[in-house]
Amino acid sequence: MKSVFTIFSVVVFTTVSAVNSCPPSDRAALLAFKAALHEPHLGIFNSWTGTDCCHNWYGVSCDQETHRVADINLRGESEDPIFERAHRTGFMTGFISPEICKLTRLSSLTIADWKGITGQIPKCITTLPFLRILDLIGNKISGEIPADIGRLKRLTVLNVADNQLTGRIPASLTGLSNLMHLDLRNNKISGPIPSRAGDLSMLSRALLSGNLISGSIPASLCRIYRLADLDLSMNKLSGLIPPCLGKMAVLATLNLDCNLLMGKIPATLLTSAVGNLNLSRNALEGNIPDVFGRSSYFTAIDLSHNKFKGPVPRSLSAASYIGHLDLSYNHLCGRIPAGEPFNHLEASSFMYNDCLCGKPLRAC
Template sequence: MQRFCSIILAILLAVFSTVYGCPPSEMEALLAFKAALHEPHLGIFDSWTGTDCCHNWYGVSCDAESHQVADINLRGESEDPIFERAHRTGFMTGFISPEICRLTRLSSITIADWKGITGEIPKCITTLSFLRILDLIGNKISGEIPADIGKLKRLTVLNIADNQISGRIPASLTGLSSLMHLDLRNNKISGPIPRKFGRLQMLSRALLSGNQISGRIPGSISHIYRLADLDLSMNNLSGVIPRSLGKMAVLATLNLDCNKISGSIPTTLLTSSIGNLNLSRNALEGKIPDVFGSRSYFMVIDLAYNKLSGPIPRTLAAASYIGHLDLSYNHLCGRIPAGEPFDHLDASSFTHNDCLCGKPLRTC
């Protein structure tokens, strides 16, 4: 009889927690997650008390129907009153406990800008099949991107920038068929960009700068119809620029600066929809294609620190707008064209070339 009563009590408790609050197992997982972290200044975990983690637990929200934890949103840089009262940004140490993987209905995990969180991305995170957002920017997380990250078919945002992540970009990452925003900037990632990167058909931003990525730029990137922002700067990329990048429908920003890219500038890049183009600090050679016209609109064209030769294209004067132009530190020669955009540029845009002359440099 006593055993029967215990079973009934357990069932009633489970029903009560399901209807009125988060399941005890989820609360236990959250408390184990909290135990691995230390936040000494703001007291953001002070609210993590009581038996219902779905109400008034800072940064935690639950699904309205299942009452299971759906979101963890902890940002170390926020406009929340907690930060305003403290007159400081957040600082947190510790690591992300694998206990977080017990929260099987998680849709988003944001543990960002805490500056002191170390350890690795828990490998079990790839079992969270409902996960849409993983944002761990601005910590000191190390280790590698989980090899089977591609299992997260619902993932739309993967942001692990400004950490100490090493290793290669896993081939399985190209299986993230819903991914729209990829930010791997400022880590220690090495090896090549996966050859099948172009499978990321929903991707609109790919930010991979400030790593040690090597090899060639995969031509398959040009198959990503929605891609508007591609930043591969400050890596060890080599080879030539694929001509197909200039044929992408919505690519507006292309940053390839500070690599080891060689060959010539594809004509397609200068007749495309790209409005911010930075190819500086590479080993590009040959002439700058003379293909500008009334439809050319550039906020930035930076070709500095290359091996470009020949004259400045005269058709640049026909462009509808060029905000910033830098051709310095090349082997250009001849007269700088007169008129716009050249009239508003200073000498630093043309300095350290073989034999350029004309305003704003020396008279020809």
């Protein structure tokens, strides 16, 4: 009788374990994904053994109800004990296998900061209907962003910064109505910003610096009510700065430095909610609008290396706060106003203009 009970218990346990473990198809997809990668130092894949990929497989998490693989989180700069014991960050080579697309319930895919992963973003990634997070920052991935990336209707984070991506920003990307964080920094992406970028109504951060993006800044960006951080620096953008950028409700950081922008600086930017403004190293011209006031609160404002002329705006003294100000390398002329914020600014803020004088430069 005892042996019968034991056999029954083993059968029940085996059945329950099989039900609660990941399906063989998910396990096979993970092993194929692993086979395309080589991680020589930390042994993060050593735990990828056994039949149940839902338990104790490093970086793998499953949905508690379906037991399908839901999250892959492999980050080469981690505070995990594996990294701390080795006193090093991760390094991995190989490529992201298209087999990853067989994980049809995948919600987040993070393969970040491994420095040596090459190849392309698998085009089939756009067939994963539940994908919310795609984070591939800090590798050597090349090729283009998949043209039909807009199929990922649930995507909230797209981070492919610090890679070697080329091509254009796909027009379909503007269909990602749930996207909150877009980071394309430090790649070789070219072409214009899609004219319908303003359709990204949930976007709060758009970081596109360090690419080869050209054309004008689309005014449609001003429609993104939640946009707080816009970084388009170090590109090849030309044309005028849309004045409506200064009317955005929550835009706090605007970096447009190191482009080919021209024309006058919109007065709206100097009385806006923007607190960190960098327009340096462009071809902006005309007088700096003398419109600063109580609503002007800048932790940093950099207008250096442009073609501004005329005097330093006296209304700067009416601003609520000016932390850092750089007006160097322009064609400004006249007496630097006295009082705050000028009392705490250094000479470097005003150097290399045509004929500025007064503290902290030479006396007039």
